[in-house]
Amino acid sequence: MNRIEKPLEQWREELPDESFQVCRLAATERPFTGRYHATKTPGVYHCICCDTPLFDSRAKFDSGCGWPSYFAPIDPQAITEREDLSHGMRRVEVLCARCAAHLGHVFEDGPAPTGLRYCINSVALRLVPREE
Numbered sequence: 516m517n518r519i520e521k522p523l524e525q526w527r528e529e530l531p532d533e534s535f536q537v538c539r540l541a542a543t544e545r546p547f548t549g550r551y552h553a554t555k556t557p558g559v560y561h562c563i564c565c566d567t568p569l570f571d572s573r574a575k576f577d578s579g580c581g582w583p584s585y586f587a588p589i590d591p592q593a594i595t596e597r598e599d600l601s602h603g604m605r606r607v608e609v610l611c612a613r614c615a616a617h618l619g620h621v622f623e624d625g626p627a628p629t630g631l632r633y634c635i636n637s638v639a640l641r642l643v644p645r646e647e
Contacts, residue, residue, distance in 0.1 A: 519565045519614040526564070534563050534638045538616035541601075541608070546581025549637025553577075558644040559589065560635075565614040569593050569640070570633065578625070578632050583640070585633040586625045596621060609633055 521529075526539045536542040546552075551560070560570040560583070570585040578584035588594050592612060599608040599620065609618045618639045625632035 517613070521614075530564065531638070537636045537638050538564050538618075541617040543619075544582070544636045544638050549582060551583045551637040551640055551642060552581065554583070554642065556642060556644050557646070558642050560585075560640040560642050562611040562614060562616055562618070563639055563641050564616040565611060566641070567593055567611055567613045568643075569611065569618070570635065572642075572645070576626055578634070580632070580634055582619060582634045583637055584625070585635065586627075586629045586631055588633065594618070609635065611639075 523539060527535050530538065533544065537544060557572045559568050561568050568589050571589050574585040574587045576584055576586060595610045595612045596607050597610065599606045606620045609621050610616060611618060616639060619633065619635040622632045622634060623630060
């Protein structure tokens, strides 16, 4: 996978402000406000920054947490994870492997088959609908 690196100012110019704040500065959108929180449209969720396919709607579930949740990425190599000790908590941050965009966090309280809950900010994603 070809890595994408750009200066912060270029990302600021290319992204909507809320996407820039979340993806490039690791902010978080308010729960239950994201456009994909309750979406049931079949398709593939891509990184808003670099268009890498990240999550399939077939892995999406309603976790009740207020953000779109998935039990697995499309390809484990499409994301990277790193320890996040911000806000006095110990969490695992999820980033796009191609452009290092902050996507959200992963928790070990999801459904089968993985037991994982990828809690992802809507503004970090772009849904490409699929006809089923």
